[in-house]
Amino acid sequence: MTDQAQTPSPQSRSLAMNGFDWKRLSRHGGLIALALLLLINILITPNFLQLQTLFVNISQVATIAIVAVGMTLVIATAGIDLSVGAVMAVAGALAPLIFLSDFAQANPSLGLALSIAVPILVALVCGLFNGVLVAYLGVQPIIATLIFFISGRGIAQVLTNGNLQTFSHPGFSYIGTGKILGLPFQGWLVLVIAVVFWWVVNRTMFGRRILAVGGNEKAARLTGTPVRRVKIGVYVISAGLSGIAGLIVVAINSASDAARIGNLMELDAIAAAVVGGTLLMGGKAPIFGAILGAIIIQLVKYTLLANGVADEVALIAKAGIIVLAVYVQQGRKE
Amino acid sequence: MLDTNAFDLRKYLQGNGQSVGVWIALVAMILFGALRYDNFTGAYNISSFLNYNSMFIAISLGMCFVIMTGGIDLSVGSVVAFTSVCVAYLSPYGIQVALPGGILAGMAIGALNAFFVIKMRIPPFIATLATMLGAKGGALVISGRQTISVDWGSNFTKFGMGNVGGLLPWSIIVVMVLAVGLWVVLEKTSIGRTVEAIGGGEDATRMMGLPVDRAKAFVYILSGGCAGLAGVILASGFGAGQPLEGVGWELSAIASVVVGGTLLTGGLGSVPATVAGALLLGLVFNILNFENGRGVISFSAYWQMVVRGMFLFVVILLQSRFSRAAAKQGA
Numbered sequence: 001m002t003d004q005a006q007t008p009s010p011q012s013r014s015l016a017m018n019g020f021d022w023k024r025l026s027r028h029g030g031l032i033a034l035a036l037l038l039l040i041n042i043l044i045t046p047n048f049l050q051l052q053t054l055f056v057n058i059s060q061v062a063t064i065a066i067v068a069v070g071m072t073l074v075i076a077t078a079g080i081d082l083s084v085g086a087v088m089a090v091a092g093a094l095a096p097l098i099f100l101s102d103f104a105q106a107n108p109s110l111g112l113a114l115s116i117a118v119p120i121l122v123a124l125v126c127g128l129f130n131g132v133l134v135a136y137l138g139v140q141p142i143i144a145t146l147i148f149f150i151s152g153r154g155i156a157q158v159l160t161n162g163n164l165q166t167f168s169h170p171g172f173s174y175i176g177t178g179k180i181l182g183l184p185f186q187g188w189l190v191l192v193i194a195v196v197f198w199w200v201v202n203r204t205m206f207g208r209r210i211l212a213v214g215g216n217e218k219a220a221r222l223t224g225t226p227v228r229r230v231k232i233g234v235y236v237i238s239a240g241l242s243g244i245a246g247l248i249v250v251a252i253n254s255a256s257d258a259a260r261i262g263n264l265m266e267l268d269a270i271a272a273a274v275v276g277g278t279l280l281m282g283g284k285a286p287i288f289g290a291i292l293g294a295i296i297i298q299l300v301k302y303t304l305l306a307n308g309v310a311d312e313v314a315l316i317a318k319a320g321i322i323v324l325a326v327y328v329q330q331g332r333k334e
Numbered sequence: 335m336l337d338t339n340a341f342d343l344r345k346y347l348q349g350n351g352q353s354v355g356v357w358i359a360l361v362a363m364i365l366f367g368a369l370r371y372d373n374f375t376g377a378y379n380i381s382s383f384l385n386y387n388s389m390f391i392a393i394s395l396g397m398c399f400v401i402m403t404g405g406i407d408l409s410v411g412s413v414v415a416f417t418s419v420c421v422a423y424l425s426p427y428g429i430q431v432a433l434p435g436g437i438l439a440g441m442a443i444g445a446l447n448a449f450f451v452i453k454m455r456i457p458p459f460i461a462t463l464a465t466m467l468g469a470k471g472g473a474l475v476i477s478g479r480q481t482i483s484v485d486w487g488s489n490f491t492k493f494g495m496g497n498v499g500g501l502l503p504w505s506i507i508v509v510m511v512l513a514v515g516l517w518v519v520l521e522k523t524s525i526g527r528t529v530e531a532i533g534g535g536e537d538a539t540r541m542m543g544l545p546v547d548r549a550k551a552f553v554y555i556l557s558g559g560c561a562g563l564a565g566v567i568l569a570s571g572f573g574a575g576q577p578l579e580g581v582g583w584e585l586s587a588i589a590s591v592v593v594g595g596t597l598l599t600g601g602l603g604s605v606p607a608t609v610a611g612a613l614l615l616g617l618v619f620n621i622l623n624f625e626n627g628r629g630v631i632s633f634s635a636y637w638q639m640v641v642r643g644m645f646l647f648v649v650i651l652l653q654s655r656f657s658r659a660a661a662k663q664g665a
Contacts, residue, residue, distance in 0.1 A: 137654045147643045150643050151641075267464075267467060313471065316472065319467040322467075327455075330454070
């Protein structure tokens with residue numbers, strides 16, 4: 001058993017853990033992590049077992065979960081979308097500009113509809129841009145989406161001139177603060193989105209094609225999969241979901257700050273997808289895994305916050321979780 | 335041996351094709367600026383331009399090596415912020431302590447990147463995205479979210495504010511020495527050859543028995559060190575450690591590297607063209623600032639981000655055309 005004394009390299013790790021089914025553990029790593037987090041919170045976090053805590057967490061996890069579903073689809077094609085946070089900022093900056101305009105004041109219901117539809121449409125266009133870069137120009141997804149990662153937030157700030165937009169608009173705020181059957185509206189929205197995309201991935205041609213492109217792009221192309229269209233599709237979906245998430249953030253806060261909406265969301269979403277079992281090399285799209293991942297990420301945030309850990313330390317903790325999650329996943333691959 | 339030589343020659347010609355374009359664009363923009371604006375060629379503009387852009391040249395150089403191995407380093411902007419805070423605390427001991435200290439701090443984060451990528455086999459963009467977060471958090475923790483003023487009594491600020499003959503800042507001299515050194519490393523040393531080979535095909539390079547892991551560790555630590563140097567220049571030139579600076583700088587560095595003809599898929603790369611690329615991007619901002627001064631356009635700080643993104647977009651468009659043309663020629 002000299003193996004055990006050595007530092008475990010990824011190759012030898014499964015050997016090093018002699019007599020222990022590491023693979024099975026990592027397969028259920030998400031659920032175990034969730035159970036541990038809940039246990040820790042029940043033990044140390046004051047007032048954890050209260051409805052209020054549940055509501056706060058549901059309303060905050062929604063944005064991560066929605067973006068993570070889109071990210072999961074993109075990663076399933078072996079891509080990545082770093083622009084999600086910036087797209088959220090663009091959508092979130094646009095909405096108040098629209099419903100606070102004179103036109104919307106004069107036509108309240110049309111204004112409200114436009115303030116939801118237009119930002120999502122713009123988000124879809126951003127996704128189309130990403131998708132065309134990746135699918136038709138052959139730009140690597142990291143670089144293609146890096147363009148919006150930076151300039152998207154710049155655009156949002158240019159739109160609002162960097163100003164914080166505050167508002168009181170009960171109609172619009174419903175998507176962030178409304179309740180259905182006592183549970184936050186966006187929690188239900190997450191459920192609907194998750195079920196729809198689970199269905200898309202598992203029951204439709206498009207879903208099968210996503211997995212085919214991620215599993216083996218060349219083979220997919222040779223068997224007649226429209227690889228380019230599939231890729232554009234996932235980036236458009238990811239951006240559209242980011243747009244929705246951007247609207248929710250703005251609605252929750254009754255304020256829109258282009259510098260902060262969706263800031264670092266790409267990391268949360270990637271982490272949620274990875275924790276949920278999405279392989280970074282593509283070919284898998286566990287939608288409900290991503291939701292579980294999002295819940296874990298949110299609970300970690302909440303745990304740190306509720307126990308008085310500073311934001312910047314939480315940043316470092318999050319960085320650690322991402323590295324750990326990907327590392328464990330690498331082990332699973334072998 | 336014959337094969338390798340022929341391969342190198344073609345790579346050289348391909349690389350040169352785009353880098354010639356960069357130099358032409360650079361000269362054209364300087365001419366444009368010199369003819370259009372009064373103070374463009376004035377000593378003040380030249381020296382402040384070189385001083386500010388020495389930071390971007392430094393991070394672009396490190397990024398160039400990382401990208402050549404097919405990797406990416408998204409942490410550079412945060413590392414600049416982190417080291418600028420570190421050296422602000424070191425500034426009372428003078429530049430002779432702060433400069434190596436800042437570079438070492440950057441190299442330490444680079445080493446962490448290298449560990450994640452090589453030992454833990456985490457994809458470079460995830461690993462460096464995580465250290466981007468970590469370094470940002472670290473900068474905020476050690477600075478207590480404050481801008482940290484440097485010690486003005488020591489010789490620390492002379493490095494970032496002083497210059498030779500009123501024209502050449504010390505910072506650009508140091509960065510140029512670094513550039514020449516890295517050029518030699520890339521073209522003349524075995525580690526440089528290994529870096530290029532990895533980008534061409536990592537598995538093949540490994541099978542040839544080249545020290546792939548060592549070369550990859552080298553590029554990430556180098557990139558961290560370059561960002562550390564930029565952090566020293568930042569703190570010394572602006573008189574403060576700035577935990578919130580550096581946002582989006584990685585994009586500038588990537589754009590400079592790409593405009594210099596380095597293929598994002600790795601393998602092909604040029605140090606002088608990367609420097610030219612960084613200068614070109616700097617000139618775009620310089621000229622936009624002059625336009626702003628003339629009141630023709632209103633160029634708020636937020637536009638900087640948009641311009642960076644558009645610049646990268648245009649470069650990628652050109653490169654995808656260029657590499658397609660190259661592929662056609664090769665076929």
